[in-house]
Amino acid sequence: MSGRKARRPAAVRPPATRRARAERVEEILDAARALFCEKGYAQTAVSEIAARVGVVEGLVFKYFPSKRALLLEVLVHWYDTLFDDCSRELATLATPTERLRRVIERHLGAIAANPLLCRLMFLEVRSEHDYHGSALHARNRRYTELLVGVLAQGISDGSFRSDLPLPLLRDLVYGGIEHLSWNYLCGRGALDVDSLATQLVSLVLDGLRVPAAAPPATRRATRRPTTVVADSGVPRR
Amino acid sequence: MSGRKARRPAAVRPPATRRARAERVEEILDAARALFCEKGYAQTAVSEIAARVGVVEGLVFKYFPSKRALLLEVLVHWYDTLFDDCSRELATLATPTERLRRVIERHLGAIAANPLLCRLMFLEVRSEHDYHGSALHARNRRYTELLVGVLAQGISDGSFRSDLPLPLLRDLVYGGIEHLSWNYLCGRGALDVDSLATQLVSLVLDGLRVPAAAPPATRRATRRPTTVVADSGVPRR
DNA sequence: AGCTTAAGTGAGTCCGCCTCACTTTTGTGC
DNA sequence: GCACAAAAGTGAGGCGGACTCACTTAAGCT
Numbered sequence: 001m002s003g004r005k006a007r008r009p010a011a012v013r014p015p016a017t018r019r020a021r022a023e024r025v026e027e028i029l030d031a032a033r034a035l036f037c038e039k040g041y042a043q044t045a046v047s048e049i050a051a052r053v054g055v056v057e058g059l060v061f062k063y064f065p066s067k068r069a070l071l072l073e074v075l076v077h078w079y080d081t082l083f084d085d086c087s088r089e090l091a092t093l094a095t096p097t098e099r100l101r102r103v104i105e106r107h108l109g110a111i112a113a114n115p116l117l118c119r120l121m122f123l124e125v126r127s128e129h130d131y132h133g134s135a136l137h138a139r140n141r142r143y144t145e146l147l148v149g150v151l152a153q154g155i156s157d158g159s160f161r162s163d164l165p166l167p168l169l170r171d172l173v174y175g176g177i178e179h180l181s182w183n184y185l186c187g188r189g190a191l192d193v194d195s196l197a198t199q200l201v202s203l204v205l206d207g208l209r210v211p212a213a214a215p216p217a218t219r220r221a222t223r224r225p226t227t228v229v230a231d232s233g234v235p236r237r
Numbered sequence: 238m239s240g241r242k243a244r245r246p247a248a249v250r251p252p253a254t255r256r257a258r259a260e261r262v263e264e265i266l267d268a269a270r271a272l273f274c275e276k277g278y279a280q281t282a283v284s285e286i287a288a289r290v291g292v293v294e295g296l297v298f299k300y301f302p303s304k305r306a307l308l309l310e311v312l313v314h315w316y317d318t319l320f321d322d323c324s325r326e327l328a329t330l331a332t333p334t335e336r337l338r339r340v341i342e343r344h345l346g347a348i349a350a351n352p353l354l355c356r357l358m359f360l361e362v363r364s365e366h367d368y369h370g371s372a373l374h375a376r377n378r379r380y381t382e383l384l385v386g387v388l389a390q391g392i393s394d395g396s397f398r399s400d401l402p403l404p405l406l407r408d409l410v411y412g413g414i415e416h417l418s419w420n421y422l423c424g425r426g427a428l429d430v431d432s433l434a435t436q437l438v439s440l441v442l443d444g445l446r447v448p449a450a451a452p453p454a455t456r457r458a459t460r461r462p463t464t465v466v467a468d469s470g471v472p473r474r
Numbered sequence: 475a476g477c478t479t480a481a482g483t484g485a486g487t488c489c490g491c492c493t494c495a496c497t498t499t500t501g502t503g504c
Numbered sequence: 505g506c507a508c509a510a511a512a513g514t515g516a517g518g519c520g521g522a523c524t525c526a527c528t529t530a531a532g533c534t
Contacts, residue, residue, distance in 0.1 A: 056514055123364035175416030176409035293483055
């Protein structure tokens with residue numbers, strides 16, 4: 001008997017060293033994050049996550065109700081740090097223009113720094129119905145509200161035009177950035193954060209900025225016959 | 238034996254009526270499209286698709302190598318009609334501004350008309366590695382090139398500024414629209430195609446337009462604060 | 475009518491998420 | 505120290521869904 005026990009046949013995994021719940025949860029989250037990034041969500045089996053931690057598959061389900069809950073939790077952690085970093089930086093800047101530039105730059109930077117997590121967020125998470133109303137959804141909203149806040153400040157202090165709904169602007173920026181970085185997220189090509197940020201800001205601002213120099217008296221009255229609205233599109237049909 | 242065959246016990250499905258390959262493929266595609274839209278891709282079992290067609294599960298795999306190939310094929314069909322419609326309409330319009338407005342409006346219209354297929358496209362398809370280089374990818378590129386062509390025309394005839402890369406503009410528009418319609422795609426809220434198109438065009442154009450009348454030196458500086466659609470009844474949120 | 479070809483079948487295999495009854499360890503009160 | 509409750513950990517197995525394959529059967533051709 002002592003012989004059997006002593007040489008511990010290689011095929012049989014020794015039972016995991018016992019950990020406190022919080023520690024195990026942390027370990028599992030780390031392993032899950034790593035594997036999801038390496039192979040993608042669908043391609044990662046829960047049994048692999050468990051194996052990397054050194055426990056048995058069933059234990060993972062004692063701490064997380066489902067594989068998907070594990071994914072959401074991984075991303076919640078990430079969003080928390082993202083939000084903290086970004087809002088801390090914003091606090092150091094004054095003008096809406098600077099702040100706009102910084103939000104865009106930081107967002108691109110986050111993508112560049114963590115493309116695999118972004119991929120998970122963009123691709124796997126929002127697809128399912130359980131996202132809306134989840135804790136992760138709340139974090140995402142809190143994060144994107146940083147941009148909305150900047151825009152609102154710019155509007156209220158007169159630097160930005162006020163006739164476009166904030167959600168439209170928010171969606172254009174975040175959606176545009178997402179599309180822009182698509183190839184990068186899929187492992188093709190690079191992401192030039194700086195020049196992209198410059199170009200984006202230029203495009204958005206030239207649609208937003210109210211040039212201070214314009215004489216107020218002529219603001220509306222002398223509007224060009226370039227028929228801004230008519231031409232650009234009041235729907236004919 | 239005639240007795241056994243005649244009363245055909247209800248539990249046993251009679252063998253499917255024989256069809257030509259092309260017909261069956263069509264039937265399967267239709268059923269798959271319907272079910273994917275109803276329940277989502279992951280939630281639809283191939284056996285359900287087969288059942289709706291009235292054949293056995295294995296047959297589906299005789300015509301499509303995998304469930305996913307079936308999904309891609311469904312979307313290829315759809316993109317083909319989308320492209321045809323859109324390019325036909327564009328041919329009737331002359332100025333870049335009109336055409337830009339129309340492309341955006343049509344794209345929003347496509348989303349409004351077929352939110353469930355769009356959802357599939359946005360959510361399920363692009364996530365996996367097999368998309369890049371697929372037939373569907375080619376259709377998608379062909380479709381989005383419609384916008385790029387419009388922009389290029391505008392740049393070459395001097396209506397649009399030329400210092401921003403076309404892909405950036407393309408991604409901003411399509412990515413922005415995608416984000417904008419997110420709630421709608423998830424079955425929440427409505428999609429006001431017309432006013433959204435107007436707002437988008439206004440935002441994009443005010444970043445694009447090179448005011449014809451202004452002297453080159455002061456080109457952008459003297460641009461008017463035109464609050465373009467300020468009073469056009471656009472929802473203010 | 476025979477023969478070839480392709481449509482169609484259904485019984486399986488494999489794999490991954492998740493469950494559960496059970497064992498082992500830890501720490502706490504006595 | 506020791507009994508005992510609570511929590512960590514186990515592993516066998518259910519279940520469902522994607523995919524396979526050897527086989528049967530109908531249709532068209534000569």
